[in-house]
Amino acid sequence: MxxxxxxxxxxxxxxxxxxxxxxxxxxxxxxxxxxxxxxxxxxxxxxxxxxxxxxxxxxxxxxxxxxxxxxxxxxxxxxxxxxxxxxxxxxxxxxxxxxxxxxxxxxxxxxxxxxxxxxxxxxxxxxxxxxxxxxxxxxxxxxxxxxxxxxxxxxxxxxxxxxxxxxxxxxxxxxxxxxxxxxxxxxxxxxxxxxKADPPKVSLLQKNPDSPVECHVTGFLFRNTTISWKKNGQAMSDKLESRDTLPNEDRTFQRTVALYVHPDEWKKNQYTCVVEHKSLTETSQKILTEDEITRNRPGLYVPVSILVVALIVLYVIWKCRK
Missing domain, CATH: 3.30.500.10 (MHC class I-like antigen recognition-like)
Structure with missing residues (x-):
């Protein structure tokens, strides 16, 4: 269980x-x-x-x-x-x-x-x-x-x-x-x-359909950048997990706030990841929809070129053994 x-x-x-x-x-x-x-x-x-x-x-x-x-x-x-x-x-x-x-x-x-x-x-x-x-x-x-x-x-x-x-x-x-x-x-x-750095990049990530949706923000310049979730326009205080702020090589930072809500729930309501900081001219928002999610696809993707090479190698080995 x-x-x-x-x-x-x-x-x-x-x-x-x-x-x-x-x-x-x-x-x-x-x-x-x-x-x-x-x-x-x-x-x-x-x-x-x-x-x-x-x-x-x-x-x-x-x-x-x-x-x-x-x-x-x-x-x-x-x-x-x-x-x-x-x-x-x-x-x-x-x-x-x-x-x-x-x-x-x-x-x-x-x-x-x-x-x-x-x-x-x-x-x-x-x-x-x-x-x-x-x-x-x-x-x-x-x-x-x-x-x-x-x-x-x-x-x-x-x-x-x-x-x-x-x-x-x-x-x-x-x-x-x-x-x-x-x-x-x-x-x-x-x-x-x-x-001169580019504005922070906001992405919604999910390992699989049953995993929490992560609002991943990277490329921001200030550690006290606020990253939060809203449900139907209202600030949320639970079902969230804020991860540590981590440094990038270019002196910017990245952080993730995970949303622990079942897909049936967030599909019936509007969930929004909100990024705020005093340096931003306006709040950056990302509305949670299926199309906005970047998900790790199950299985191993192998390019066709690699498959062709592998088949050629196997064929050569087979010929040698013959």
Whole structure:
């Protein structure tokens, strides 16, 4: 016996949470071919905007809108900073190996730092974390303005860094203001490119006639895009399931809201998927009808050309055996 569970749908409010982050990675030992000893990657909202490694020794813009920024003096300064960090990591990773009693093998030392900005609330939060071999090593507690560690091997470093009050005050200023300023600057630079993107695509999908109908929306620019269903013009609060918002490669997003209603029911009423956002000039709607549904057809479709080739191969095999 099959049970159908109807999930109560509560509209989710997705805030515009932006993240600006830089990750340094140092590798020691006989690493894999083609893997640089040091690399630095900066991301904006999970998308790479620049890249540096110890092999190319150049800072490379990874977005079209970063090309112009790469021509200013700040870009040269950032390149020199990465060269300096590269040397620091080369020295530090050997010190860490000694502390962890690692005499050989491949080991990694990483730092991940940056800040978050919530457009809806204006709240910001900085973060600064270090890891050795993928495990937590040191992190900065910005509220207490001190470094903390879960491992004994990092205690000497934590003690040294916590005694440097000048550096701690600098980091407080950076994560509280400078990092957020850079985040906003890069958001403005990328805005023109994002605004040229096509409007979101709305599709009604169904695996088979007995499956729920999914309103799939992809290509939208803002995480807090509202996707809902209406029945005869009235907002629905049940028989719906909202899936997670997922990123696309082009910095847009996609999300699905499934409608758990039997075909006999939605054929007698008008069900509509509604997509809303403050950036849209008008609400995007898709009325549920049989013609609007894209359904996975049962069975395996094999092109005629493939069938012909298969028959020829079988014929040749048969002739050879004869």
């Amino acid at each position: 099959k049970f159908i569970i109807f999930l109560i749908f509560i509209p989710l409010v997705y805030s515009e949470l932006h993240t600006f982050m830089t990750t340094y990675t140092g590798i020691s030992g006989q690493n894999f071919t083609g893997t640089p000893e040091f690399s630095a990657v900066t991301t904006l909202d999970g998308h790479q905007i620049d890249y540096y490694d110890s092999d190319i020794k150049k800072l490379i813009p990874k977005q079209d809108w970063m090309e112009e920024f790469a021509t200013i003096d700040t870009w040269k300064e950032d390149t020199e900073i990465r060269k300096h960090v590269q040397q620091v990591y080369k020295n530090n990773i050997h010190v860490l190996m000694e502390r962890f009693s690692h005499s050989h093998g491949v080991h990694t030392f990483q730092r991940m730092y940056g800040c978050n900005l919530d457009d809806e609330t204006g709240e910001t939060q900085g973060f600064d974390q270090y890891a050795y071999d993928g495990e937590d090593f040191i992190s900065l507690d910005l509220k207490e303005l001190r470094y903390i560690t879960p491992v004994q091997q990092a205690e000497l470093t934590v003690m040294k860094w916590n005694n440097d009050r000048t550096q701690l005050e600098f980091l407080k200023q950076y994560f509280g203001q400078d990092c957020v300023d850079w985040l906003n600057k890069f958001l403005r630079l990328s805005k023109a490119t994002l605004e």
